[in-house]
Amino acid sequence: VKCSLLTLSTFIDGELPDQRRSEVDAHLVGCPRCSAGAATLREEKARVGQLARVHVDPASAQSMLEQVGIAIDSIAPSIAIPAPPQPSPPSEQLPWQGGRRSSALPWTPRRPEPSPPATEELPVPSASAADIQPDLPLDGVRTAHPSRQTAEAGEVPEAAPEMTVTGAPLSPTREALATGPADPERDAWLDAPAPVGAWEADLPPPVETSSESEAPWDVQHSPMGPSPQPVPPPVKQSEPPLPMSVGLSQPPVAPPPAPDIPLMAAAPTRLAAASGPGALWTRVRDAIAVRMALSHGADVAEDSLQIVSGAPARPATKPTGPPMAPSADAIASAADAPPAPSVAAPVGQEVELSGFARPLSTPVSARTSASTDQQAAVADRRPTSWPGGGDDRDRTAPADPSGWNAFAASSYPLEKDDASVPRVAPRPLGRHGRAVAREQVPAPVRMWRAMARMAGGLRAQTTAATAAARRSVSGMSKGGPNSRLLAAVAGAGLLFVGVLLIGHSAARRAAPTATRPAPSAAVTPSHQSAPAQSSAAPQSDAPSATAVQTFGSGAGGFQVIRLRYGVQVSSMRVVFDVGAASGQAAGSPKVAVSFTDPKTMLVTFTGAQGAGSWRAPPTGTVISSVTLLSSGSQRSVYRFDLTHAVTTTGFFLAAPTRFILDLH
Amino acid sequence: MINVAAEDIAPDASDLAGLACGHLDDLVTYVTHLSGSPEDAVEFVAGGLAHAAKYPPTRVRVDGRAALYRAATRACRQGHRFPPRGHGPSRFLRRPRPAFQARIDAEIAARMNTVKRALMTLPFDRRAALLLHDLAGLDYREMSRALECSPEAAGRLLAAARRDFGTIYTEIAL
Numbered sequence: 001v002k003c004s005l006l007t008l009s010t011f012i013d014g015e016l017p018d019q020r021r022s023e024v025d026a027h028l029v030g031c032p033r034c035s036a037g038a039a040t041l042r043e044e045k046a047r048v049g050q051l052a053r054v055h056v057d058p059a060s061a062q063s064m065l066e067q068v069g070i071a072i073d074s075i076a077p078s079i080a081i082p083a084p085p086q087p088s089p090p091s092e093q094l095p096w097q098g099g100r101r102s103s104a105l106p107w108t109p110r111r112p113e114p115s116p117p118a119t120e121e122l123p124v125p126s127a128s129a130a131d132i133q134p135d136l137p138l139d140g141v142r143t144a145h146p147s148r149q150t151a152e153a154g155e156v157p158e159a160a161p162e163m164t165v166t167g168a169p170l171s172p173t174r175e176a177l178a179t180g181p182a183d184p185e186r187d188a189w190l191d192a193p194a195p196v197g198a199w200e201a202d203l204p205p206p207v208e209t210s211s212e213s214e215a216p217w218d219v220q221h222s223p224m225g226p227s228p229q230p231v232p233p234p235v236k237q238s239e240p241p242l243p244m245s246v247g248l249s250q251p252p253v254a255p256p257p258a259p260d261i262p263l264m265a266a267a268p269t270r271l272a273a274a275s276g277p278g279a280l281w282t283r284v285r286d287a288i289a290v291r292m293a294l295s296h297g298a299d300v301a302e303d304s305l306q307i308v309s310g311a312p313a314r315p316a317t318k319p320t321g322p323p324m325a326p327s328a329d330a331i332a333s334a335a336d337a338p339p340a341p342s343v344a345a346p347v348g349q350e351v352e353l354s355g356f357a358r359p360l361s362t363p364v365s366a367r368t369s370a371s372t373d374q375q376a377a378v379a380d381r382r383p384t385s386w387p388g389g390g391d392d393r394d395r396t397a398p399a400d401p402s403g404w405n406a407f408a409a410s411s412y413p414l415e416k417d418d419a420s421v422p423r424v425a426p427r428p429l430g431r432h433g434r435a436v437a438r439e440q441v442p443a444p445v446r447m448w449r450a451m452a453r454m455a456g457g458l459r460a461q462t463t464a465a466t467a468a469a470r471r472s473v474s475g476m477s478k479g480g481p482n483s484r485l486l487a488a489v490a491g492a493g494l495l496f497v498g499v500l501l502i503g504h505s506a507a508r509r510a511a512p513t514a515t516r517p518a519p520s521a522a523v524t525p526s527h528q529s530a531p532a533q534s535s536a537a538p539q540s541d542a543p544s545a546t547a548v549q550t551f552g553s554g555a556g557g558f559q560v561i562r563l564r565y566g567v568q569v570s571s572m573r574v575v576f577d578v579g580a581a582s583g584q585a586a587g588s589p590k591v592a593v594s595f596t597d598p599k600t601m602l603v604t605f606t607g608a609q610g611a612g613s614w615r616a617p618p619t620g621t622v623i624s625s626v627t628l629l630s631s632g633s634q635r636s637v638y639r640f641d642l643t644h645a646v647t648t649t650g651f652f653l654a655a656p657t658r659f660i661l662d663l664h
Numbered sequence: 665m666i667n668v669a670a671e672d673i674a675p676d677a678s679d680l681a682g683l684a685c686g687h688l689d690d691l692v693t694y695v696t697h698l699s700g701s702p703e704d705a706v707e708f709v710a711g712g713l714a715h716a717a718k719y720p721p722t723r724v725r726v727d728g729r730a731a732l733y734r735a736a737t738r739a740c741r742q743g744h745r746f747p748p749r750g751h752g753p754s755r756f757l758r759r760p761r762p763a764f765q766a767r768i769d770a771e772i773a774a775r776m777n778t779v780k781r782a783l784m785t786l787p788f789d790r791r792a793a794l795l796l797h798d799l800a801g802l803d804y805r806e807m808s809r810a811l812e813c814s815p816e817a818a819g820r821l822l823a824a825a826r827r828d829f830g831t832i833y834t835e836i837a838l
Binding site: 045068 | 680681685688689692693702705706710713714717747766768769773775779780794795799803815819820823826827829830833
């Protein structure tokens with residue numbers, strides 16, 4: 001039997017044919033090595049098989065199949081398909097999941113426990129979320145109409161149903177939606193008084209509703225028309241009811257009150273001063289509002305002043321002074337206007353709502369009299385309409401569409417064409433006033449103010465520059481043609497600069513080039529100095545004598561044997577034949593070529609004696625005359641008179657030694 | 665003849681959906697130990713199922729679960745995820761798709777132990793062969809379908825995987 005790892009592995013997997021399996025089985029009985037190997041393989045198989053399993057949540061599995069696109073409703077019945085995911089309980093489900101409306105409150109008030117038999121017959125809450133959370137203000141005060149409380153408290157025992165019984169308490173079911181609005185009789189438990197201690201432990205205890213302790217955090221928006229009126233919160237009988245402008249948040253919708261209820265006749269109540277930091281804030285806010293209103297009193301219509309809390313309301317009296325003088329058209333409009341109905345309300349206890357965001361069905365502001373109304377209308381020359389014959393000035397569009405604010409007096413807009421109201425611009429200080437002010441202000445303070453002024457100006461300039469830069473940058477990044485144009489200009493500029501640099505470097509490299517004659521075959525320049533650079537070439541200005549070009553190694557014992565000239569195509573060549581004065585001389589003498597002026601060139605040999613005679617230069621060339629200024633054993637100077645300024649290039653040739661000087 | 669019902673994939677989708685529902689846990693377990701990450705395993709399995717939906721209808725019927733394992737193995741090998749992840753520089757300019765969120769009980773499977781360390785050292789094919797047979801319980805024929813090879817090759821791959829695994833496990837464990 002050929003026993004191998006493959007055979008053993010296949011054997012323990014049961015994949016061998018029957019005959020082969022029998023053979024291996026018989027072999028393992030007598031072969032401890034293969035038996036040990038098979039046992040090891042079985043252990044490994046068991047180890048891998050004992051790896052932890054992963055379980056996928058059925059809901060997630062269904063979701064995954066749906067996202068993949070293979071989940072369908074009709075799956076083969078032979079295969080058990082997990083049930084669709086059950087909706088998680090409301091406590092675990094986020095409000096934005098499942099398309100349900102979230103509860104109006106961040107907590108759920110504890111309801112009385114339902115009785116088991118009532119669960120079957122209990123109607124599914126068919127009301128909307130607003131019905132489910134009917135009468136719970138944010139401060140935890142259970143407010144309900146007293147009449148409803150008294151009428152229904154006895155009908156709804158403690159067996160009121162719990163909302164969570166049905167499983168989906170916050171959303172209406174289909175049946176409930178089909179049946180229509182909820183029956184108030186069946187939802188009577190909603191207004192049932194909560195038992196004592198039924199509130200959440202972590203919530204503040206319920207506060208007894210009182211007109212004295214009510215904080216002015218909210219302004220009730222009253223609906224229009226004969227629709228259900230907001231029910232005022234329960235107040236003590238001794239206190240007058242709260243005005244409509246200062247109500248609790250979201251009172252329950254109640255049937256319309258009896259028409260004989262004199263809401264308008266009720267005396268407005270000043271809100272009692274609250275205690276705590278809220279009261280302090282209220283006082284500060286009102287103080288600011290009052291001062292701002294007083295400061296703007298000359299420009300602001302009287303009815304735009306609103307004080308709704310602690311601070312006393314300003315009496316609705318006609319403002320005095322020239323700014324409020326009526327104009328002719330205003331008087332005419334006031335004359336056309338019907339008289340406002342007189343309201344039997346106490347004078348000076350009103351709270352006006354001219355800046356209210358929503359129109360009011362019933363004006364709560366009481367006018368003192370018709371004459372007062374007319375005067376106020378004169379003062380307020382805004383176009384007003386009198387459809388109902390009443391004072392509808394509260395129906396005009398508010399100045400601030402976002403709603404009422406306590407600082408409406410300061411933010412109330414004046415009409416642009418209001419010419420009758422003079423706008424007095426603050427007069428700048430005159431010279432005398434400035435002098436007086438300067439004298440009264442100490443010098444350090446004046447210096448400090450001046451520095452602050454300078455800093456402010458600098459800051460403003462910096463800000464403007466930054467804004468301009470940002471605009472330009474944003475314009476470059478956003479604008480298509482402009483950005484391309486700028487990019488093209490920048491590219492052209494870069495290209496221009498690059499060309500300039502390249503041309504400059506090329507010119508510097510090409511300038512010193514000098515044509516050097518190729519040495520003849522017989523002459524091998526074994527040692528020659530570097531070609532003379534023309535940097536010292538005479539220009540238009542006179543070259544200094546210090547601009548000297550030197551050639552040679554500076555050896556001595558030479559003499560200038562001969563001086564020759566050669567006319568080239570573009571230059572004049574001067575050849576100095578140099579030889580050893582006595583015996584042998586190695587190297588080359590030192591030759592200095594300098595200019596005393598553009599037309600006078602000096603050639604000085606150091607270590608070489610000058611030749612006694614030389615041939616005159618050819619006529620018509622650049623060299624007019626040659627003169628040996630000094631001749632000694634160590635130094636000889638030749639002067640070349642030139643017809644014009646030249647550029648020189650010189651070099652030595654060896655064997656025989658010659659000094660070649662080209663004049664360009 | 666024109667197949668006018670080419671887009672009607674309901675029967676095939678039904679087969680595939682039923683098959684996937686029946687073997688989803690095993691598939692995710694297999695891919696979890698194959699890739700080493702439960703989160704990646706879910707995406708790989710989803711990617712494999714999305715690819716398996718494009719198989720010819722007979723493949724699922726003939727191969728059965730082997731087709732699913734083949735798709736999952738292929739997705740894990742090639743990194744096909746669902747939802748797909750962006751590739752190339754354009755992925756920096758696009759908003760990435762949210763990852764597939766699935767509730768899985770893979771706390772124990774995510775823990776690393778000696779067996780998993782030894783498994784991670786194996787080559788992909790050998791690791792896949794070992795897991796397919798010893799963990800998922802596929803026979804050689806199904807392994808050959810899943811690994812796209814012959815049954816003999818699957819057996820050899822499995823034997824080599826066991827040999828490597830035993831050697832590495834012994835070294836790690838000691």
